[in-house]
Amino acid sequence: MSDRQKIALVTGGSRGIGAGIARKLAEYGYDIALTYATSEDEAEAVAASIRQSYGRECLVLQASMEQEDVPARIVEQTVARYGRLDLLVNNAGLTITGSVLDMPADKLNYLINLNFRGYFLAAQAATRVMRDQKIKGNVINITSSRGERAYPGDAIYGGLKAGMNRAIQSMALDLAPYGIRINNVAPGATRVRDSQPSDRFYDGLAPRIPLGRIGTPEDMGEAVAWLASDKASYITGVTLRLDGGLILAGMPERFDGGDDESIERYGWGYVHPKEDE
Incomplete structure (x- = not known):
């Protein structure tokens, strides 16, 4: 770290990947x-562990990131508390799957507002602060390997992640004159909860991954920390996929909503945990 304390804002930090990145x-x-959106107790527990284990400050903010005014508000609150912002990690998001034949418009709009507009508006607010304060900061978006590979029922979530992979390329050009970098981290299958006896998501998945294991929130945290560091100072506009090679051999990842019909039709179920914001 430099002689000036650095500040990071992590959205969706109450559990799973976001909590791992914050820690x-x-x-x-x-x-x-x-x-956090709804999980206040879990967010406070993550904050307490950060204070106790690492001796760092941790501000907890309620934020429903699909609401238009919220991204700018949380940036303002962060700067009001700490005086600056060096790193924004856009992580808050939600998976809702469904066929194009069945997806209702209200769910479509919700996913667009949360998984794309929320990311964009938070990045806009954060980079304006960095520009005005002449901070050569970073924005890192958590997208998904699903942005690179098609799965049935995943047109919206996967499509939005693919869109963000493209969007940062233009955003990187906008921000480069100010020394601000923006990149994505795209997780594949990630263990965001403890295994349960009836949990189909983890059953037999690791052997289908070339590196032989499921990813962890700590893996994602290491990638984010590295991308935000001076060691990656020449990298911008890039999507870094962390999936252990899962999509390289054409092996399907499994998502939520699987049933006997989908398994019979596609040869695999659709069972992915919906991570709370």
């Missing part, structure tokens, strides 16, 4: 602001 950044010396 890892604290381990590397960042003071943290993290947001």
Whole structure:
């Protein structure tokens, strides 16, 4: 770290990948602001672990990121508390799957507002602060390997992640004159909860991954910390996929909503955990 304390804002930091990223950044010396949508107790528990384990400050903010005014508000609250912002991690999101034949318009709009507009508006607010304060900061979006490979019922979520993979290329050009970098981290299958006896998501999945294991939130945290560091100072506009090679050999990842019909039709079920914001 530099002689000036660095500040990171992590959206969707109450559990899973977001919590792993927040803890890892604290381990590397960042003071943290993290947001939650509904899981206040879990968010406070993550904050307490950051304070106790790493001696870093951690601000907890409620944020429903699909609402238009919220992304700018959480950036303002973070800067009001810490005086600056060096790193924004856009992580808050939600998976809703369904055929194009059945997806209702309200769910379509919700996913667009949460998984794309929320990312864009938070990045806009954060980079305006960085520009005005002359901070050569970073924005890192958590997307998905599903943005690179098609699965049935995944037109919206996967499509939005693919869209963000493209969007950052133009955003990187907009921000480069100010020394601000923007990149994506695209997780594949990631263990975001403890296994349960009836949990079909983890059953037999690791052997289908070339590197032989499921990813962890800590893996994602290490990638984010590295991309935000000076060691990656020449990297911008890039999507870094962390999936252990899952999609390289054409092996299907499995998502939520699977039933006997989908298994019979496609040869695999659709069973992916819906991670809370």
